[in-house]
Amino acid sequence: MLKAIQDYVKYGKFLFSKHARDEMETEEFGEIKEKEVSEAVLSGKIIESYPEDEPYPSCLIYGRTSESRPLHIVCAYGKDDGIVIIITVYQPDPGKWIDFERRKI
Template sequence: MGTEPLGRISTDEILAVLDAGEIIEEYPEDVPYSSCLIFGYARQQRPLHIVCAPVLDEGRLIIITVYQPDPTRWEADWRRRKLR
């Protein structure tokens, strides 16, 4: 995983966001699996976005990317993209 300004994103942070986060965007046309964007707060109220693809028939979740959202691209609530 890449280094973020506040340090590396830990597995515990990812699991916490997956457990308590909310789906803010869905990408049903993604291939080979539909995916979604999950938003949640990790430790110290650090906002994180997780793009993942649930593979329900196999009972697994593919994590595509995890990142700390860029405030120049996201509204202050981290749930909505800024209009360009």
């Protein structure tokens, strides 16, 4: 799934949900740009999978921008429909994550 998502992002064949755009604009650690989302997805790895999500399976990707900013991106991938949707984007709070990859209990 990651390789397919990265290929779609690499060639600009993805969409942002309204929620993702709202989160990008109001991020508490500073606005997140579209370019940063692309960079983080392309350098990222899947840290959580949500195969039962509807209408498409989704996953949480952790990646870093070219400036080393950590980002979490939830992406839905519709293989049969040939679509990637960025559901939400945020800069993870280090108080809630271990190395930005595992949730603190």
